[in-house]
Amino acid sequence: MFTIAKREFLALFKSFKSVAIVLLFVVFAFSISNFVKSNPALFLNESSNPYVSGIRFLTTVFGFLFVLTLSHDVLNREVESQTIRFVVTKISKSSIVVGKYIGVSLFWIVCLSISFTVIFISIQRFDILEFLRLLTFISYAIGINFLITTLVSKTSYSMFISLLGGILFPTFGIWSMFSSNSILQVVKYVTPFHYITLMDWKSYLPFAFSLLFLMVSIYTFRRKDL
Numbered sequence: 001m002f003t004i005a006k007r008e009f010l011a012l013f014k015s016f017k018s019v020a021i022v023l024l025f026v027v028f029a030f031s032i033s034n035f036v037k038s039n040p041a042l043f044l045n046e047s048s049n050p051y052v053s054g055i056r057f058l059t060t061v062f063g064f065l066f067v068l069t070l071s072h073d074v075l076n077r078e079v080e081s082q083t084i085r086f087v088v089t090k091i092s093k094s095s096i097v098v099g100k101y102i103g104v105s106l107f108w109i110v111c112l113s114i115s116f117t118v119i120f121i122s123i124q125r126f127d128i129l130e131f132l133r134l135l136t137f138i139s140y141a142i143g144i145n146f147l148i149t150t151l152v153s154k155t156s157y158s159m160f161i162s163l164l165g166g167i168l169f170p171t172f173g174i175w176s177m178f179s180s181n182s183i184l185q186v187v188k189y190v191t192p193f194h195y196i197t198l199m200d201w202k203s204y205l206p207f208a209f210s211l212l213f214l215m216v217s218i219y220t221f222r223r224k225d226l
Helices: 002-013 016-038 050-071 076-081 093-123 128-151 155-176 182-190 201-222
Strands: none
Touching (some): 016 050, 050 128, 050 155, 076 155, 093 128, 093 201, 128 155, 155 182
16 A cells, blocks of 8 residues: 555656646745745734745645646546556555555645745744645545546546536635525535635544545445456
8 A cells, every 4th residue: 555655656746747836836935935024014914824825825726726637547547547457456446545545645745845844944934734724625635536536437537527626626615705605605615615714623624525535435446347
């Protein structure tokens, strides 16, 4: 399982798109941090840490798009190419799913860690709670990603669904926070956008959703005829 996690983690870092996203996070972290340091009077009334506002913006608005497009085929590509048949002779299907989940999660942990380290170098402060909240938000997107890659067999289809999901999730998630529509109120509480605005234990609830999605993915993958 951990061998699969390591392989998936390294495979992500070898991708040009992944490296570009990491650099984008670093540039945002550095730019926003320097801007806040140069204009402290503009952020006197900020209740949250203004230094991480750039990372928060990238994560909440583009996080789903980044996660879903990078890893949309994390499982179905091996099913489609039938290379998964060689793997299942050595390790269980559940371990394959969990291993890949850990590998993808590690990539985003490192990505956010690098960004927060850049901020730490600038202001000598590491906001661990904000880091965990953003990581929890990302974990929700990872869980959704695993649902897509197990439920959709064709990588071309999962790519299209991931692109669509990467746009629709933030659109409806953010919209639901400002709407009184009953349907959007349901969306509000089953997506992570509302929770990331909270400052208590509820802000970590999206991780519970992620684990639920992971369990459904494991159940679905175990029932697949490979």
